Amino acid sequence: MTSYIRSPLVIVWALLTVVTVASWLTARDGGSSHQVNIAVTVVVLLIAALKTQLVIWHFMEVRNSPGWLRAVMHLWLAALFALLLGVYFSFR
Amino acid sequence: MNERVEVADNPAAGTSPSWRRHPKLDQWIAFWIVPGFFTLFGIVFVPLSFMMPPRSPGSSTPEIVGFMQSHNLLIACAILTLSFGLAPITNACYVMQVKRMSVSPVFRYTIIVGATTGAIVGMLFPMFCFGLGAFRTGYDPPILAMLFDFGYLAYIGSLGCFCIMWMAFGLAILLDRNNILPKWLGYYTVWQYLTELMAAPVWIATSGPFAWDGLMTFWFAMALYVPWQIIVYLCIYRAIKNQPVHELENAQFVVASSLPATRPTAHA
Amino acid sequence: MTEVAQGQTAGIGEPRRDGRTGRHLPGEGSMWFFVIGDLVIFGAYFVAYMFYRGQHPDLFLQSQARLNQDIGAVNTVMLLTSSLFVALGTSAARSGKVADAVRLFVIALGFGAAFPLLKLFEYVPEVTAGLTPGTNAFFMFYYVMTGLHLCHVLLGLVVLGFVVRELRISPNPRISFVETGATYWHMVDVLWLILFALFYLMR
Numbered sequence: 001m002t003s004y005i006r007s008p009l010v011i012v013w014a015l016l017t018v019v020t021v022a023s024w025l026t027a028r029d030g031g032s033s034h035q036v037n038i039a040v041t042v043v044v045l046l047i048a049a050l051k052t053q054l055v056i057w058h059f060m061e062v063r064n065s066p067g068w069l070r071a072v073m074h075l076w077l078a079a080l081f082a083l084l085l086g087v088y089f090s091f092r
Numbered sequence: 093m094n095e096r097v098e099v100a101d102n103p104a105a106g107t108s109p110s111w112r113r114h115p116k117l118d119q120w121i122a123f124w125i126v127p128g129f130f131t132l133f134g135i136v137f138v139p140l141s142f143m144m145p146p147r148s149p150g151s152s153t154p155e156i157v158g159f160m161q162s163h164n165l166l167i168a169c170a171i172l173t174l175s176f177g178l179a180p181i182t183n184a185c186y187v188m189q190v191k192r193m194s195v196s197p198v199f200r201y202t203i204i205v206g207a208t209t210g211a212i213v214g215m216l217f218p219m220f221c222f223g224l225g226a227f228r229t230g231y232d233p234p235i236l237a238m239l240f241d242f243g244y245l246a247y248i249g250s251l252g253c254f255c256i257m258w259m260a261f262g263l264a265i266l267l268d269r270n271n272i273l274p275k276w277l278g279y280y281t282v283w284q285y286l287t288e289l290m291a292a293p294v295w296i297a298t299s300g301p302f303a304w305d306g307l308m309t310f311w312f313a314m315a316l317y318v319p320w321q322i323i324v325y326l327c328i329y330r331a332i333k334n335q336p337v338h339e340l341e342n343a344q345f346v347v348a349s350s351l352p353a354t355r356p357t358a359h360a
Numbered sequence: 361m362t363e364v365a366q367g368q369t370a371g372i373g374e375p376r377r378d379g380r381t382g383r384h385l386p387g388e389g390s391m392w393f394f395v396i397g398d399l400v401i402f403g404a405y406f407v408a409y410m411f412y413r414g415q416h417p418d419l420f421l422q423s424q425a426r427l428n429q430d431i432g433a434v435n436t437v438m439l440l441t442s443s444l445f446v447a448l449g450t451s452a453a454r455s456g457k458v459a460d461a462v463r464l465f466v467i468a469l470g471f472g473a474a475f476p477l478l479k480l481f482e483y484v485p486e487v488t489a490g491l492t493p494g495t496n497a498f499f500m501f502y503y504v505m506t507g508l509h510l511c512h513v514l515l516g517l518v519v520l521g522f523v524v525r526e527l528r529i530s531p532n533p534r535i536s537f538v539e540t541g542a543t544y545w546h547m548v549d550v551l552w553l554i555l556f557a558l559f560y561l562m563r
Binding site: 001004007009010012013016017020021023024026027028034035036037038040041044045047048051052055056058059060061064065066067069072073076079080083084087088090091 | 382383384385386392396399400403406407410411414415417421422424425429432433436437440441443444446447448451452460463464542543546547549550553554556557558560561562563
């Protein structure tokens with residue numbers, strides 16, 4: 001069972017966890033009130049996009065899936081985050 | 093399909109016209125009522141009475157009174173009262189196909205009960221509320237305002253019944269080993285269930301995206317629902333068409349010689 | 361049912377390669393229809409949320425400050441870990457190591473079950489503090505979106521349960537079924553990753 005720890009998937013997981021902690025720390029206000037912070041938002045959303053990409057590519061095995069699925073997933077990811085950031089910036 | 097050929101060449105079948113001896117006549121009549129019913133409903137609710145898209149829950153009392161006592165609403169309610177009995181027939185089309193599935197009878201009973209309670213709460217209650225406003229004059233504005241809220245909440249907020257119905261229908265399709273209806277339709281039906289759940293906030297919010305005319309609860313749900321309603325009936329059309337005649341429940345009443353002698357085609 | 365044999369040559373964590381193209385669609389096609397559709401539907405909800413947030417930035421910011429960011433972060437790690445074990449279990453199942461697969465999926469179930477439990481510790485204090493869906497637009501969005509996601513998680517736990525059952529009881533476990541369940545679970549994880557960023561972290 002312990003041989004599984006050498007799987008490349010564990011490396012992906014470790015990266016995901018580190019990045020999660022990083023984004024959580026980025027958003028900590030240390031007790032002060034929440035305020036609009038464009039930098040934090042962009043960092044947080046980009047990290048979320050990275051995490052999503054990693055899970056889809058490696059865990060869901062889209063990396064090895066037919067071309068149409070890879071195209072659709074990338075299109076969805078790009079469109080969603082483009083829209084999210086676009087709408088966010090349209091109000092700034 | 094070769095069904096008409098089977099029925100037509102039988103001189104010993106009696107004097108009724110051949111179309112009346114069509115084995116699936118009952119299902120086709122029920123099926124073709126559906127577009128008629130929905131078109132009627134569409135006309136009643138949208139251009140005629142302006143009930144859909146929903147009036148704002150935050151409408152002022154004079155607006156509500158004007159709407160409740162409008163001539164258009166009167167005509168709409170009259171048509172609704174005369175035609176609501178067709179609704180069970182549209183649901184019967186679903187149940188006839190679910191009966192053919194390999195799943196437990198619990199699913200079709202759940203669909204029937206869900207459809208029945210849903211129709212009572214989702215169609216009859218609004219009919220009473222808006223009908224009262226339209227057919228009876230002299231109600232005080234606050235009472236009309238309450239009937240307005242009651243009617244819309246019953247129509248859009250009656251999610252529980254339809255939740256159960258769509259969940260049962262969707263699960264039945266997914267678990268069915270006979271593949272009567274396609275699996276992706278089962279998943280699409282699960283989305284129906286989820287959008288019904290999303291309608292729960294209408295009871296709380298009177299404005300914004302979660303009110304009964306809101307983006308999240310109404311418009312997104314409509315964007316999912318309208319194609320689903322069309323698609324599900326297209327799939328049912330195919331299912332009726334592909335159903336082998338010998339599997340029909342009234343197969344024993346179809347004249348014996350009109351059934352093919354050899355094993356019929358397997359359905360798609 | 362001979363899919364297990366085909367996976368023998370793949371290493372741990374490596375997806376199998378089919379036939380000439382070497383590409384493989386995990387599980388049943390209809391589940392991918394559901395996954396893509398669900399991602400699009402939630403995507404629309406996310407963008408709508410971003411839009412309404414833009415209209416009331418202060419309200420959303422002040423309300424957001426009342427959320428428990430720590431539980432949110434822990435829950436994220438729980439789901440990611442659970443997804444890891446699902447992915448490991450899937451490739452173990454493919455390699456024919458069914459006993460390992462069962463253990464891995466059970467561990468995944470454990471981490472997955474932590475999510476609703478932690479959610480309880482999050483929702484209950486919020487509600488008792490008077491923060492309900494009716495409080496304001498942010499909280500309506502928060503409860504509806506995380507609630508909808510929670511329903512997906514609970515359904516996913518049931519699905520994983522069936523996967524474990526298939527692996528344990530069936531003499532020749534259907535790998536397609538395992539992959540289908542795994543795909544659903546990973547989708548649930550993806551949805552949370554975005555929810556976490558949008559509701560808990562962004563400013």
